[in-house]
Amino acid sequence: MLELQNADVFYGKAQALHHVDFAIAPGGIAALIGRNGAGKSTLLRALAGGQAVASGARRLDGADITRLAAHECSRRGIALVPENRQIFPSLTAEENLRLPAAIHPPGYWTLERVYGLFPRLAERRATNGTSLSGGEQQMLAIGRALMANPRYLLLDEPTEGLAPVVVDAIIQAIGEINAQGTAVVLVEQNFKVPRLLAQQFHLIDSGRIVWNGGPEAIAEAQDRMMIGH
Incomplete structure (x- = not known):
């Protein structure tokens, strides 16, 4: 299990996460939802070791990995695909x-x-990154993370700005990745994506997790936070 326990995260003197408790079980899919600037990306970076946890803890299978750097967390099976x-x-x-x-x-x-997961990448294997489309770059970012064979894959806005046909391909790929046993934590503004995939939802507001629940209760969260249906 990958966890944050009572985690506080700062950017300089500004506190970005407040006493956050979050956990993703092996093989699960969890979605982080909330308004822009609520702290979703910060939580992903804190899980991956790319953002320092000032107090509280980051744990992997019960072991304290709070002070491990991002590359050390990666070697332990945590991969982040950042928004950029x-x-x-x-x-x-x-x-x-x-x-x-x-x-x-x-x-x-x-x-x-x-x-096999992204046939388009096979066709474009000899193409430089600058010449790839946005959808191809996203496939490449996910594929590169998979090549580290992570146990936990953290995806930050994987379908942002992509055409509907590419969004559908990414959704299918995430399902296949999870079916191979990789747990996924998903941040998405396009609520179609987590609604189709996630088993657990965590609602973030102003750096705090204010609600969590399963798919059957997500309508309440959408109404409270005005997330797109």
């Missing part, structure tokens, strides 16, 4: 995909399986 994707623009799609395999042990996700 952070692919290497001067490298080809395949070169981007091969990078994690150099420092992570082999597992289920291989280059061939990533290409």
